[in-house]
Amino acid sequence: MLPLKSVALLLVLLASAPAPDEGQWLPEQLLAMDWEALRARGLELTRDEFWHPEKGGILSATVQINGCSAALISPEGLAITNHHCAFGAIQRNSTVEKNYIEEGFVAASREEELPAHGIVLRVVRKIEDVTAEVHEAQAAAKTDLERYQAVQQAQERIAREAEQSAADTECQVSSFFNGRKYLLYYRTRIPDVRLVAAPPRGIGEFGGETDNWMWPRHTGDFTLLRAYVGPDGKPARYSKQNVPYQPKHWMKVSGKGVKEGDLVMILGYPGRTERYLTSVAVASRQENQFPARLDIYTRLIEVMEASAAGDPERALAISSTIKSLANVQKNALGMVKGLPRNEVVRRKLEEEQEFSKWVAADPERNARWGTVLDELLALDREAAVFETHDLVLGTLLRYCPLVSMVMDLCYAAEEGAKPEEDRDRGYSDRQNRRRRRGFASPQVSGDLETVEKPVMGIVLDHSPALPEGGRLGGFDDLAQGSSDVGAMIERLYGESEMTDPEARVALFDAGFDAIRESTDPMVVFARGLASDLRRTRLRNRASAGRRLVVGARWIEAQEAWRGKAFYPDANSTLRISVASVKGYSPFDGAWYVPHTTLKGVLAKNTGEPPFNSPPALLAAARQDLGRFASPELGDVPVCFLSDGDTTGGNSGSPVINGKGELVGVNFDRVFENIPGDFGWNADRSRNVSVDLRYVLWLLDKVMPAPQVLKELGF
């Protein structure tokens, strides 16, 4: 245990700490901060106005829609999120005649609001700490794998029980600090969400891939939705009879904007960060994972583009696939460039040395945490062996459907040979019968020549470089000691019967013994892959179970060492980032200012996608700046920068001023901040928001929606 004096000191430190701009804080953590320091920076809300664990507060107006965040901004259930978060719903409402993606959409009245099928809106009502209960469940576990499973089951059980206790409630238990803390979230789930207004692609996606992850930015990345409930006020599936949802809390929209230096808070549901990694783990990502990912995704894009050469229909069909590949590729590029630049590994190493000295200096500390760093480093070294392996295997499973199917055939046949109760989930007799129908389908890989084989080439190119313990299962059998990838592919597809559906069904029916004895090159390879996948799954679960012990102690030791509050890694739960409107230096000799303006839109506009501003915008920008222009900038602000701590999942996050009014909608972060997932950096961690004044100007001048402006109080 910590000496009492240290504990007391720690509590004092926690209570008096001013909220730093680094951190994706839990609501309870923010309430524990030095509120006076926040008031000095411009916060006017009281703790209770901001958030009460039982009653909610302005923070409750921050909702989750699918993988994104959003804000409720009127008493009539109006919500704002990013255009890219609502993209699917806009697309599903579009036809060739009414193409809302290209043309944009504005509902002239409530009746015209379109069902945004596929979008579900979740409002957090209450948060409870259930750490003790989960820890109790895990105490009896004897192995890492048992521990992992016990915790999974406890989280599931607690959530289901809580759902019984309240009507119209969806519950979830989330784990923090490698299982050091568990919180139970009570949420209202609203499945009837409608489309109110979305800008044309030439605004909502202005700049496209070119500007993605970049500053300066000129994207009007917003869409307005409305939540509907049954006439009784309770969540209900879509129905004409449904009425607008009346939230307990909603945010007022400000038309006044923020200036450089102003306090802002970014509220939302960040998805995933890895801030407490060891030097070994970051080094492995920097040296192995991200370079491999960059190469693989660059080549995947080339394969996809080549597969659609001269085929405009296919080009259209795969455009969103390419968009998402390009997003991962640019992220990987940012990591490859930014991790060394930020010297994350060096800093981690220095910290680990300091930490080790601090532990060694005190017998009590030594007894408690003397081994924790070494244990964690050992886990990370083990994980490093498999990091690129998992990426390569994942690429194969996703883009080589024929080989993946044969691998699944091998896996299912092996499971099928066991009694049903001993099998992995998903391999019951009933499920295997459905699988068998799939094996019989002639059309497994429609793009065998143009996609599967080239991607297999990428996979096989990367396989020889995988470290000894982390080779791809089946690869050595396929390679037969040669490095001629062309020959491997020829053997794999040219000498296999598995391209024939009947042969696949016959093999499956023949059972696992037949598979084990097969010399068909694809079966041999797939058999190896199936064993590999089995080992990978078990290894990952056991590793997660081990980390529930070691990782939690690591955080505990870190808190004791640093004597400060820690925010947990992002895990798609509700968080708060405290920030300032602030520019940054992308490189020596340059400073990025924190606002862009309509002038910049005009300068970027080429008339061709992704820089094709609609004529209505061009006309209004030249003639009619109107009431939402900033006097300081002499123009309508378009986007702004702040040093918020954000990541994926913060898309659509409300950005509020000190009064709790909405001033922006977060939608990206800057290129130099891509490695921010591994560590916040005061000089370069900047998030990008669309300025609410731009949204209001668009609703006023370009895609007129007077009824919406009225509802928002303008």
Next chain:
Amino acid sequence: MLPLKSVALLLVLLASAPAPDEGQWLPEQLLAMDWEALRARGLELTRDEFWHPEKGGILSATVQINGCSAALISPEGLAITNHHCAFGAIQRNSTVEKNYIEEGFVAASREEELPAHGIVLRVVRKIEDVTAEVHEAQAAAKTDLERYQAVQQAQERIAREAEQSAADTECQVSSFFNGRKYLLYYRTRIPDVRLVAAPPRGIGEFGGETDNWMWPRHTGDFTLLRAYVGPDGKPARYSKQNVPYQPKHWMKVSGKGVKEGDLVMILGYPGRTERYLTSVAVASRQENQFPARLDIYTRLIEVMEASAAGDPERALAISSTIKSLANVQKNALGMVKGLPRNEVVRRKLEEEQEFSKWVAADPERNARWGTVLDELLALDREAAVFETHDLVLGTLLRYCPLVSMVMDLCYAAEEGAKPEEDRDRGYSDRQNRRRRRGFASPQVSGDLETVEKPVMGIVLDHSPALPEGGRLGGFDDLAQGSSDVGAMIERLYGESEMTDPEARVALFDAGFDAIRESTDPMVVFARGLASDLRRTRLRNRASAGRRLVVGARWIEAQEAWRGKAFYPDANSTLRISVASVKGYSPFDGAWYVPHTTLKGVLAKNTGEPPFNSPPALLAAARQDLGRFASPELGDVPVCFLSDGDTTGGNSGSPVINGKGELVGVNFDRVFENIPGDFGWNADRSRNVSVDLRYVLWLLDKVMPAPQVLKELGF
């Protein structure tokens, strides 16, 4: 004449005008400025300290070396200019064993200073106004061509007479404002210049083509030279007995640098600007000349690079050619992008309308200037027809030596048929005999297949688009109504005897009548080109003669209309630009700060050219910032921006602070300022200088030259 009141008003305006940051002012103009306003900005020098038309001043330390500027910075004739200005001299001193380009050079003592053969240093001693004399000479001319010739002859005569009046003096008469003013320059010409210190290419050319015309910049673009004279103190050819030149005026070097907002002056010999063009002239350059130039130079670079593929020796030999082509190409790109962005044509049009209204509003003005704008526009419309023609013809003459030679053969034969006294200069019998020997040389175009034919392809591609009156002579005969360039080239080179030296000599000997009757395709084409060249030369002279009248009246009218002093277009004479250290916004959302630092060098360094910092620099930058670091920046400043008005020829220009001390050496301007040749722009006109603190730090820590630092007072 102007009404007296206007003249008086004008003089008042001139005398009291504060020196604006726009303008490449003549020394006499700067002396006429509001000196108090300059003192308020930080100038501490008196008028006499700065410049006296008879006695000189600090400005006299600004010297000219070949096409560049330089500064005398010690009483022992030490001079500083750009690395790229001294490049040829460094190269000529280099061998494979002692490669001063790659390794840099520092003379450990005076004895080790190397002759910089090819470099001549010129010091302006005195300037006289000779306008009346030239105007008198031109008064009798009856035609535009006569006027042109009379002025040329008068300038030549006055200069030669002045040279007789003083020993060791070189004189030149320069024309300003289209011949509205003529100044006679007395200069000391010093032919013995030596190399004192030059950084390695990895400093002096750091960033290479990539960074050329760009900010942020990290180039240490400087070289130290020393002027030598005979033991009697008079200019002399190189000799071991020569001694360091002791200039009457030299600049003190400051180690303290300048900060954002500080006054600086850029002194030097800007080469060519066109600030007083009409809307028609700028539009023609924007729409015709620069796009054609961009295309031609882009393709010339491709041809050159392809011609050296797989041949490293040739690649090395043509690297400086490619460098200079790339420089023109990037300039053209800057024009193509920047002229529309700066809306130069629109502004010119508006000004011309305003001017026309002002003239029309007053009968006296109308009588005097009622037709001047129309006359000028008519001249510019005529010139526009030939603008791209001249570019295309020039490309052919420069890069297609065989066809050029045959064209010269035709031209010379036609001249040769006249009595010697009626011929164009350069076509005497003696000169034609030398020519004939050239025609007999077998090795005219060593790169016929790899360079001449591809370049001819570029020329012929551009020919059909030339306007009706400005077609390339001989093209229609060659094209024979087809647009098949491949076929034209096949005909031109494949069906001609002119590839055979004996056939060329025989044709030349046969005389002009034989040429006129030849049906050899290359002779037919070359005959057309020769007539074209003849017409082009005459047209350009006549046009220059016409502009001596119209252009001068245009400036006069402009002065009367605007009521302010005008600076003349750059013409390689000594000028002063008054400026401030200042950043700029290259695009919406970004601000370029006015200083770069060593940190930026380290960030750009890749170890590969052009970003290969020498190891000594890397080591010193990491460990030893020393006494020349800026406390404000916490680093050694490398380059800085100011809003100086500069152009080509300002390379090597001294940049002085308010005390007249050297703080920088100008070497480039920013990409957004390329169209500055057509009009200064307060938002984007920025010149780039190497910070003297970087130079001193390099001489202190990286390429140690303690004796030089001592000579400079450190």
